Amino acid sequence: MITTFTALETLLGGSLIGIAAVALMSLHGRIAGMTGILTGLLMPNGNWDWRLAFLAGAIAAAALFFWLSGVDVALQADLPAWAIGMGGLLVGIGVTFGGGCTSGHGV
Template sequence: METSFTPIQALLGGSLIGLAAVALMTFHGRIAGMTGILTGIILPKGDWNWRLAFLLGAIAAPAMILLLTGMSLPLQSDIPSWAIISGGLLVGVGVAFGGGCTSGHGVCGMARLSTRSIAATLTFMATTFVTVFVVRHVLGGF
């Protein structure tokens, strides 16, 4: 499986994620953790409007890129559907036990120098490295 690195797009995307996180903290005093935002929509906590706007913006962004540039984002994968669904469920369980997701801990928590978030992000990354190694080199990949 070949992976292409696009540094300009990565820099622009990362900058926009950082800008959104700073804006959300500045204007609402909230951390931009996607899991917490989604949970607040599923189990309303009284601040539903900004959560819905944030998620709609995250969903609408790829459509805007397509409309403005004509460049579509590839949505194909050689990974079987059962593996994607299983992985999503495992991530959901991990988020529940870890008290947050990579966006909340990795983007916002580490920027605040939170020891808990740094430990959680290191755990996420170590687990990712081990999983990729096992799937690609021990199990033979997908």
């Protein structure tokens, strides 16, 4: 698989992530960590509405980009599905014990 660096798309994507993180912090006082947001949906404690909206927006924005741009993303993994699933489970456990993922804390 060959990837090419595209400065404009990278700048736009990073800017949108930063704007979303700042907006979530300023409007709701919450960190935009995807793992924490997803965990709050899976184990609801009463504040699921903004979590659902944030995740739906992240998914819809990516889908809209691919639909409008016509870009085709070929996904290829040289690992069996069980290994990928186990990796995701281990990352989830690590994030839980580590106090959150770096997506929200890093931004």
